[in-house]
Amino acid sequence: MSVIVTGADGYLGWPTALRIGSRTDERVVLVDNFARREWVESIGSTSAVPIASIDDRIARASDELGVENLSLVEGDLTDRAFVDRLLSVHEPETIIHTAAQPSAPYSQINGERANYTQHNNLQATRNLLWGLHEGGLEDTHFVETTTTGVYGAPEFPIPEGGATMENQGERDDVPFPAMAGSWYHLTKSHDAANMRLAHKQFGIPISDVRTAIVYGTETDETAADPRLATRFDFDYYFGVVVHRFCAQAVAGYPMTVYGRGEQRKPFVALEDAVEGLARLAINGPNARPDDHVVYNQVTRAISIVEIAETIADVAGEFGLDVEVEHFENPREEDETHKMEIENDRYDDLIGGQSTTFEEGVRQILGTLVDHEETVTTHEDRFLPGVLTDGE
Template structure:
């Protein structure tokens, strides 16, 4: 297959390129390197130094024998996007080319506006480009389980639910409630893809993925192949952030009560799930919504797992709750359905307890580098000013 990855330079984009290339697929990627710039903007950086795009491509060729076409361009550039699709004729386009941080989207008006303009603009351009050039191309878009918020009911693995309206049965879109401007942009993405699936008959996989953690995949065997690893309050996910706090000897800092509960998945399992969905596309013209997670944990439980792993490696740490900068439920019901990936043969192979120890071991050699950015870890972005 020919696979075009929008956002190939990111935490998920780069390991997916390595995964699919190692399986014999042809990989093309576009990235404007915005996450590198935005990380610098908030006074942080990847825990592991990142090679330039050209060096990444060289390392992938030298170590894994993979050829990757990597364009340092903006996927929000409609003409370049269409030119690339026409040139490479991809079977599937993986859409990661969005601003992915909730805190970044909540900093102020300008960051909120950029998030909506960039995320919705790129999605809309992709929809029209695919429809114009080849509507049979499979669009695989990365969404988030955060689209649902924390409803007090089970979350179905379907965009629609039946409802009784005026004593008649009808279908409505399952209620969603974004926890940030970023999350609202992902909800609007889903609405756009649902709408244009019905109008244009596009083939879509819309993935609702839980937070991802980890430093390695099967293909990331050497330093030159590493993906980025964010740990600051703006870009770092909770597992990765706690692991860096442990390495630096800082308290692990759950926000608020720490009862916030989500579905998590390791980087390796995320890549395998994505490979499964790419190699097993939906029927032509079908919109497929997929839940992608492996384990459900509260923030408090994650802190305990990281603390225990750190202590097993001789590091002493404590758990210290801090004021929650976000507006969110800190204790809630959480029961999302997951059927599609298991039906395709996907079985998670990693678990949080084992992976956290690997993350810590990978981070320890970079402790002095992490020290330079430790001021970026504690929350500064507040939802309610």
């Protein structure tokens, strides 16, 4: 038996694979087609932190961490024949599915990228679910990182998965309605529905991990050697807001808050995101469901203004003088929305938050100061602009 980690070359997938490998003797199969590197390059950006080749990463995991159970299978999950071979050969006990085109802004660039995002993300998930069913592997625990973006921005506290609907005096628990705000987020809404259907029809145990905005540059494992580092994107299309603000601070740019910036967004530190997925993978206490379970992978909601102010304060520790400026918001969103989101199930899974937001910002700035030249060389990517392929 084995654990399969898809998207294992990615920002979240790589440190998750490392942690799982360090905690189990089972084979950990890393699956990726390395498209993330191509997507980022196509919009003229790069990872601020140099990324070693996957072969070098696996070798360093052995040398530095004593992790000997990682192996690579390169392939495209949208190819059904590849997926069927992957599953039949490795017969996974658990699949941690982190592979996806993860950028909402990238999916919004044009129709071609919207179509690509939807085909890539949905086809991969369907292939895996049907592959498990038709391969007689319905006992495999299927864990996917979807997104808290499927919830949209309702004016009431967001439950951990479902909702209660009342109509004409009758009440029932129903899946939370899809309220996605981008072509990317909608793929995860569809994935959530497909996973629920796969559990109902095939009996596959499902953990739908609705991942918040993940921030941070390292985990205990990736910090052991520079060649174990995970990627760090800071551009408009692939860099989450915390990363982009920190990069702007290092480059001497004012942090660009869109609109009033009082809206709160859900966040989780990389360390806390990796820990949850690792616990689900190795079937820790109460981690493997018999049913379909939804986790809100979030530790707290933070306003955009609070993010900028916290970064500005911590930046002073590094001798950086940072200003906060407000720009017209290019996105359609409520700039004062006070998001509340329940996370009791996920908090119980990881045993409580391990990293505060301020600690995470300090870690990011410390890393980026060491890679200031890369950040400043690509500072034109902080804001949306003309793409390198002319689109």
